[in-house]
Amino acid sequence: MPAAAGDGLLSEPPAAGFGDGGEPRKPPLGSEGSFLAAWVSAAGARERLRDFQHTKRVGNYLIGRKLGEGSFAKVREGLHVVTGEKVAVKVIDKKRAKKDTYVTKNLRREGQIQQMVRHPNIAQLLDILETENSYYLVMELCPGGNLMHKIYEKKRLEEHEARKYIRQLILAVEHLHRAGVVHRDLKIENLLLDEDNNIKLIDFGLSNCAGILGYSDPFSTQCGSPAYAAPELLARKKYGPKIDVWSIGVNMYAMLTGTLPFTVEPFSLRALYQKMVDKEMNPFPAQLSTAAINLLQSLLEPDPAKRPNIQQALANRWLNENYPGKAPHNVTYPNRIHLEDLSQSVLLHMTEKLGYKNSDVINTVLSNRASNTLAIYFLLNKKLERYLTGLRKSDVHDNVCYRNQLYQIEKYKGNQDAYEVELFMMIL
Incomplete structure (x- = not known):
């Protein structure tokens, strides 16, 4: 179904946009109008909106096919009508959620927690919408799919590949713990892959951080998947952030073996x-290295007092074998975008072409406040980065003229003078 008039689409087609196959086409040198205006208002973007199969529209999003389903929510593919970019939309059925008092009580907590954190290995929350019957969480789409499917296809992952994913997962969880957040539901199904085959942690529905948001004691509720849950949680004892460390151990075992570390038949929680x-x-498996086994055994230590915390796990030798001199425990990812790191081209486009107030965009992005403003900034910035990455890899990389333009873009991309940046975007 075509998008209706008034969707917020830019009406003027660009001088340059997409090739016949939907691939980005280079604007000619000296073309008028900004690069982003050409990119956003391209005829190809309109075609994506027209061809996107969807059942309804909510706010600025077309809601399409189902990607996954849980007890109270479905995750669907969505399309943001302003940018033409695909997103993931978690749709929580409020009527079904009312059947569970815990879910009803904490319905909005997931969105609140995700706005508190920002990390390359945590799926970015973009927008929150609510209707009478549904609660919508709009997130970045992870086109690489679920890690479980990859493990299923390969039977088990090679050690070097599992190391990469576990390292990224531990970095994400370390970031959460520093922010006072305990995830409480770390399982393979909640690990997605982006277009670059990097981990994106999702599903903060069971996460908690009582000291910050004022919820009840998060360290006594029995929750999560039993197969991934730490023994102190199963025993209904008081617990702390180290339950996430145990779950990481279960995930690591699953990646390396294709099975779970503890299984009982028939199933019994007590057993x-x-x-x-x-x-x-x-x-x-016989091929596992001693270092990998040692890390697994330390993560799956049943006594939480003897189990390493997330920072200690991050310093493990096996985890750092491929990163000499650059151990991940020395990396601290900024929880917020700094003012000087904002894309001046995207800011300029949003203020001059889309009518947003400059200070509103800056405040929204710096505070990581889920809204349509944040969604537009994030999706445009991602689109711009994808274009530049494609340009670097394309045949024009051999062309001296375009190679010089690329150098100028990289040189001036962080310049505070947005018009100077825009100038270089115009001549791309």
Whole structure:
């Protein structure tokens, strides 16, 4: 169904936009109008809106096919009508959620927590919408799919590949713990892959950070998936952030073996717990290195007092084998975008072409406040980065003229003078 008039689409087609196959086409040298205006208002973007199969529109989003489903929510593919970019939309059915008092009580907590954190290995929350019957969380789309599918196809991951994913997961969880957030539901199904095959952690529906948001004690509720839950959580004891460390151990075992470390047939929560505390882990594959086994055994230590915290796990030797001199525990990712790191080209486009107030855009992005403003900034910036990455990889890289333009863009991209940046975008 075509998007209706008044969707917020720019009406003027650009001088340059998309090729016949939907690929980006270079604007000619000296073309008038900004690069972003050409990119956003391209005829190809209109075609994507027209061809996007959807059942309804909510706010600035077309809601399309189902990507996944849980007890109270469905995740659907969406299309942002202003930028023509695809997103993931988590749709929570408020009527179904009312059947569970815990879910009803904490309905808005997931969105609140995700606005508190920002990390390259955590899926970015872009917007929040609400209707009488549904609550919508709009997030960046992860086109690489679910890590579980990859493990299923390969049977198990090679050690070097699992190391990369576990390192990224630990970095994401370390970031959460520094912000006072405990995820409480770390499982393979909640690990997605982006277009560059990097981990994106999702689903903060069971996360908590009582000290910050004022919720009840987060360290006593029994929640999450039993197969990934730490023994102290299963035993209904008081627990802390180290439950996430245990879950990381289960994820690591699953990546390296294609199975879970503790299994009982027929299933019994009591028997599962007993296996955990008795350290009756399923066998390791013969090809696993001693260093990998040692890390697994430390993460899956049933006594939380002896189990490493997330910072100690991050310093493990196996985790850092491929990163000499640049151990991940020395990396601290900024929780907020700094003013000097804002894309001046995107800011200029939003203020001059889309009518946003400059200070409103800056405040929204710097505070990571989920809204249509944040969605437009994030999606345009991602689109711009994708274009430049494609340009670097394309055949024009051999062309001296375009190579010089690319150098100028990189040189001036961070300049505070937005018009100077825009000038270089215009002549691309």
